[in-house]
Amino acid sequence: MKLRSIIIDDSLMQRMAVARLVNDHPNLALVAEYGNALEAKSGIKDNEIDLIFLDVEMPIFNGFDLLESLDDRPQVILITGKPDYALKAFDYGVTDYLHKPITLARFEASVKRAVAEYGQIHEVHEDGEHIFVKSNLKKCKVVLNDIKWVEALGDYIKLVTDDGNIVVLSTMKSFERQLPEDKFLRIHKSYIVNLEKVERFNSKNVEVGGRRIPLSRNKKTELAEALDSV
Incomplete structure (x- = not known):
């Protein structure tokens, strides 16, 4: 497993140092480096990214500004020279926090945590029975066959299951x-x-568990074909 990673730091020297660590790690693949957060925002939108190494202290648009602006946030390992940012960092649900200068041991511990998190979030067991989602800052197991439907809810989604609803921060x-x-x-x-x-x-609705759900016009044929093959 290789996590597709990017580095965001306005210091070229710091980017080079982190890039060396990323390139030497068997579970990481470096996709891109960015010298500022605005440039990075566009890159994150256009690419599938699993992990961001993010410097907090950047001019104009800092690391926390970037986190607040992302709709679909990958895992983040924050990097900073100021230890007092640690508590604020975890308010943003980051995977870990690295203090400069970064030691190899501490870097590897952070990556290990990110790999474990990735495995839990994306894990679908061989029998395809369940996945793990994060709800209310806790991971919970959801049996796929228990899900009736998934509904968009602003910045969140709602999983409607046989046992109740689960709200997850996701697109x-x-x-x-x-x-x-x-x-x-x-x-x-x-x-x-x-x-x-x-x-x-x-032509307008799908009925699931006695509830009518709107059906987009262009999805009717696809739905009919999908139901034929179930």
Whole structure:
């Protein structure tokens, strides 16, 4: 497993130092380096990134500004020369916090934590039965077949399951990637349904568990084909 990583730091020397550590690590793949957060924001949007090594102290648009601006935030390891940023860092749900100068042992401990986190978030067991999601700062296991539908909720998504609702900080696009394509289908910009739970549908709605969910016009044929193969 290699986490696709980027480095954001306005110091060329610091970027070079972190790049050496990243390139030498068997579980990391360096995708890009950025000298400022604004440039990086565009790069994060255009690429699939798993991990950001982020310097806090940058002019104009600092590390915390960048974190607040991201809709779909990858894992983040913050780097700073000021230890008093540590508490604030964890308010943003970062994976870890590295204090300059970075030691190899501390770097490797941070990466180990990021790899473990990645494994838990994206883990789908061989039998395809469950995934792990983070809700209320805790990881919880969700059995795929228990999910009736997934609903967009601003910056969050809501998993409607047999046992109740689970609210997760995620975009629909990001969460959709974790679901098996043969079992789930995005039928509307705000809804993903479990195909096995679909009871009936017409040109405007899909009925799941007695609830009518809107169906986008351009998804009707895709839904009919998907249900035929379930």
